[in-house]
Amino acid sequence: MSDKESSTIQVACPCCGATLTVDPSLPAVLDHKLPAKPQVAAKMEDVPKIVKEEASRRDEKYQQLVEAEKNKGKVLDRKFQELLKKAKEEPLKKPLKDIDLD
Template sequence: MLTVDPSLPAVLDHKLPQKPQVAAKMEDVPKLVKEEASRRDEKYQQLAEAEKNKGKVLDRKFQELLKKAKEEPITKPLKDIDLD
C-alpha cells in the first residue's frame, strides 16, 4: 500500500502486503532440510572456487601492471620550484 502526497510527487509511506505464512508439513521437513543443506553446500563450493581464482586474478593483474611500469620511461618528477 502506497501513501502518496498529491501536491508533491512523492511517496510518503509504503507497506508491503502481508504474505500468509505457510506451515510446512511434518512429512516435508526432512526433504526441506536436505534441500537447504544442498543449497548451502553449493553456495560454499562457489565461494571456495571464487577464492581460489582470486589469487590467480590478483597475480595476473600484478604481472600486467609490472610489465606496464617497466615499459614506461622513468622521468624525473617536477618540483614546484622548477615551475617558477
C-alpha cells in the same frame, strides 16, 4: 474525485514488494501497502525435504567459494603481470618539485 484518482499511479516497489500510490503532479507517495508476508510455518512432513534443500544450497555455495578462492591467486597474479607490463612500457618521469615551479 475521479480526476484525482485517475491521475495517481500504482507502482510495485522492486525492493520490498510494497504497492505505492504515487501522484505524478506532486513528487510524493500518497499511499503504500505492505505485501502480505508468506507463511513461514511448514508442515512436519516437509521439514526433512526443506533441511536437505538448505543443506544442498549451503554445499553449492561453499563449493562456489572454494572455486573462487582457488582462482583468486591466479587472478591476482594476472593483474600483477598486467600492471607490471604497463609500468615497464611507461617511461619514468622525474617528480615535479615545488622549487621547479618558480
